Amino acid sequence: MRDWEALVDARLAGLVLDPAARAEVIAELGAHLEDACDGLQRRGMTEEEAVQCTLSQVEDWQNLRRKIQTVRTKENIMNDRVRQLWLPGLVTLLLWMGLFVLIQIFDPNHWIVARKSVWSHIVPAAVIYIPLILSLPVLGAMGAYLSASAGGSRRAVICSTVFPVSPYLVVFIVAVPAALIADRNVILTPLLVGLFAWVIFPVVGLLAGGSLVQTFVSRRLDSRRIVGC
Amino acid sequence: MIAPGIKRGTAELAVLSVLEDGPLHGYEMARRIEEQTHGSLRFTLASLYPLLYRLEKRGWVRGAWETSNGGRRRRCYRLTPQGKKKLSPIRKEWDELFRALRRLTKVSHA
Secondary structure, three states: OOOHHHHHHHHOOOOOOOHHHHHHHHHHHHHHHHHHHHHHHHOOOOHHHHHHHHHOOOOOHHHHHHHHHHHHHHHHHOOHHHHHHHHHHHHHHHHHHHHHHHHHHOOHHHHHOOOOOOHHHHHHHHHHHHHHHHHHHHHHHHHHHHHHHOOOOHHHHHHHHHHHHHHHHHHHHHHHHHHHHHOOOOOHHHHHHHHHHHHHHHHHHHHHHHHHHHHHHHHHHHHHHHHOO | OOOHHHHHHHHHHHHHHHHHOOOEEHHHHHHHHHHHOOOOOOOOHHHHHHHHHHHHHHOOEEEEEEEOOOOOEEEEEEEOHHHHHHHHHHHHHHHHHHHHHHHHHOOOOO
């Protein structure tokens, strides 16, 4: 009786996994070949014919080794949730924060408003705020693209898209009510302005870019799935 | 026979569907798929196991060693609740695709 496990072990000699995982793969593939060979003999083939036919199931053992190696190791580095939600979300959040820091480094106070006037408070804020808002569709698109490309569900793509707003949202959900409870004299109007400026408008901007990309990527992935790539 | 490119796209659906009826080991899975599709879809060892390992990594199927009545140890795969949940939208996608192709190409059921 042929030792199929030994055969698989020899053909997949370059398969580098931890010893238990490797032994499991070798045993499983060996068992499959054994069953296949037995099945062919039951259908009337001679042992030699069945062995040849069974071996023809794998045209390129090196290619099979590479595929198994990839699936059983590289996909371990990040699980689906990380690739589809946390990574896209954190990348866009960091980029947005980076942009915010860059704009502050250039400090519009020095080169826009030289003298005190009504505009001395509004213009610097606008100079910081408008570029940030304008960057949001691009960042939303980036988050959506990273998430959708990693196979994220619709919910994961939307969460990744609006992720940069999450710190501000947490502030408004947790900190503001807490402040209101602690001090009943807090004026609500600036809080509402802040809510619109840092949560509502940014969400709209992020979703504008994200939804465009989501539509584009889902169409592209569908067509790729159709041709089986 | 169906061209390999098209088959690659259908592989996940085929495996998940055949596991819906109950746990199977790899060889039996391939045999059932071939039998139920009258030989149109055939999985070799090289095409089946990378796919099974990928589905297992995603948490859609789970493999466990079992010993048959004949004393042979085989790694049997079963659908996880997550895999069952995924099967329905995948089926729907393919159904939509087939309907769209039928409308487009006038290909009809035999």
